Amino acid sequence: MTQPTSPEGHGSYTARYNLIGAGDGVETVSGAGQMAGIHGEADDVKPRLAVLRPSQHLLNKIDKEPTKEWSYSQPCRDWPEVRPHLAVLLSSGGQPQTEQIWGLGVVRPAHATDEDRKVILTHARRLRTPVPVTGSAALPPAGGPVTTAEEAVWDLLRPATPDVESEIARLLPLLDEGADWTDPGLRRRDERDALLLFAKVAGVAASASSSPVRAWDPRKPGLSYLAGLTGDAVQSMLGDNRIQLSWRSPEKPSEMLHRQFQSHRASQRYDFEVASITSRAVADGEPGSLDAYYYHCDSQTLVVLRYLRADPNGKITPRDLHMIRRFHDLIGPLGDRFAPSDGDYTLSNDPLFVRVHEQVPFTTTLHRTSSGAIYPYQQVMGAGTLIRHLVPTDFSRLVRDGWLGTRQVPFDIVQHAVETSVLTVGVALVILDFSRRPRANGAGATLSL
Known part of the structure; x- marks a missing residue:
């Protein structure tokens, strides 16, 4: 995967840090935003630090799969900063007096529970030479962000081995994600989320970190x-003689x-095309949002995600509710018009679902679906508060297995809906899945009674 670099409009930084001593071991790292050194010439701002004490069982699993993303619950619930931290992973082997720095990674807090908080750990790797925790380092006893004893933690890494220095050089650019809260940035966040979500439906493995989708x-x-x-x-209008996504609107x-x-490997097969269509009004600076379409061409299955931004209390604005009601008046009847045949069972034949993110910005280094939930249209319109929902992984699996969506929808109806989306919300993302994998419930299975 290409290493993210500084996006235009966010500036750049030159981080100079010295882990060994004055005048030695200076490295230069480029990335987005403003970063200063760990020690030495630039000392105004230091990377955010967090100390984690995963179980030995989890550390062993991380050691075997260092490229995997890990989540687990840890006791400290108070994380004043939700952005990524440089994670210092400690191991004691059951004896706190022999605690040592096992490895380094990147961690960010997720949701809190009554007693703890889930954290997401990525890019974690074991050090070739563990660093003993010596002296009077005041490390957080329960783990979590380091807010009062940062220098004590950095002192543990001095004098550093080349192993530690190279690991920090590898992780520093991943800590500044170029957070973007602008309207275009949030739409890019939503497009990335929709692409990754529907790519799973089309057959891209969730763990394929080297996939061009990411x-x-x-x-x-x-x-x-x-x-x-x-x-x-691909050619304009998706013109490879399979399906023509034409544009019939006057505008x-x-x-x-x-x-x-495309991939034709035995272990992972997929064949899909993606089109992103932006209206002239949104391109000229007017606010807009996203409708994401998934269409499986062989079974003519349609699923639509309307991306909405809820307020901090989880409420959707009356204006957004009015717009989605009008949109459902257009595509909702498809579920009745193209009802499943006898024996073809579904959980929902309504093609429209609502995707609501947690309040997170667009960032340049995130390569996974965003936090949040997916709701059937009927629940959004029938409940005052969004309660029951689907997580993205379950939603993708249910769509892929044929439990969700409307089948036998002609493509010209899909085109009309896409045009309506662009004219009303501003942006449409269309995923056309050409794979031959059946999308019927229990495809390929037989029962012996």
């Missing part, structure tokens, strides 16, 4: 997240981008 070049953001993807560009969109993703 490789994004922040130097080419454009109006759409697709502008920075490394996938193969030409300001931007139409296309990408194609």
Whole structure:
């Protein structure tokens, strides 16, 4: 995967740090935002630190799969900063007096529970030479962010081995994600989320960190997240003689981008194309949001995600509710018009679902679906508060297995809905899945009674 670099408009930094001593061991790292040194010439701002004490069982699993993302609960609930921290992983082997720094990684807090908080650990790797915890280092006894004894933690890494120094050089650029709260940035966040979510439906393995679906070049953001993807560009209008996504509206969109993703490996097969369509009004600076379409061409299955931004109390604005009600009046009847045949069971034949993120910005280094939930349309319109929901992983699996969505929908109806989305909310993302994998419940299974 291409290493993220500084996005245009966010500036750049030169981080100079010295772990060994004055005048020695100076490294230079480039990335987004403003970062200063750990010790030495630039000392105004230091990376955010967190101390973690995972179980030995979890450390062993991390050692075997260092590229995997890990989540677990830890006692400290108070994380004043939700952005990524440099994680110092401690191991004691059951004897606190012999505690040592086992490895380094990147950690960020997730949701809190009554007694603890889940944290997400990424890029973690064991040090070749563990660093003993000596002296009077006041490390947080329960783990968590380091807020009062940062120098004591840095002192543990001095004098540092080349192993520690190279690990910090590897992790520093990942700590500054170029957080973007602007309207275009949040739409890019939503597009990335929809692409990763529906890519799972199309057959891209969630653990495929090297997949081109996840490789994004922040130097080419454009109006759409697709502008920075490394996938193969396809002909205009998705014109490879399979399906033509034409544009029949009198108003030409300001931007139409296309990408194609294919794999014919036995272990992972997928074949889908993506189009991002941005209206002229949104391109000119008006606020907008996203409708994401997944269409499986063989079974003509349609699923639509309307991306909404809830307030801090989880409420959706009356204006957004009015707009989604009008949109459902257009595509909702498809579930009745193209009802499943006898014996073809579904959990929901309504094609429309609502995707609500937690309040997080767009960042350049996140390569997973965002925190939040997915709600059936009927619950959003029928409940005053969003309570029961689907998590993205379960939603993808249910769509892939044929439990959700409307089947036998002609593509011209999909085109009409896409045009409506662009004209009303401003941006539409369309995923066309050409794979031959059946999308019927229990496909390929037989029962012996």
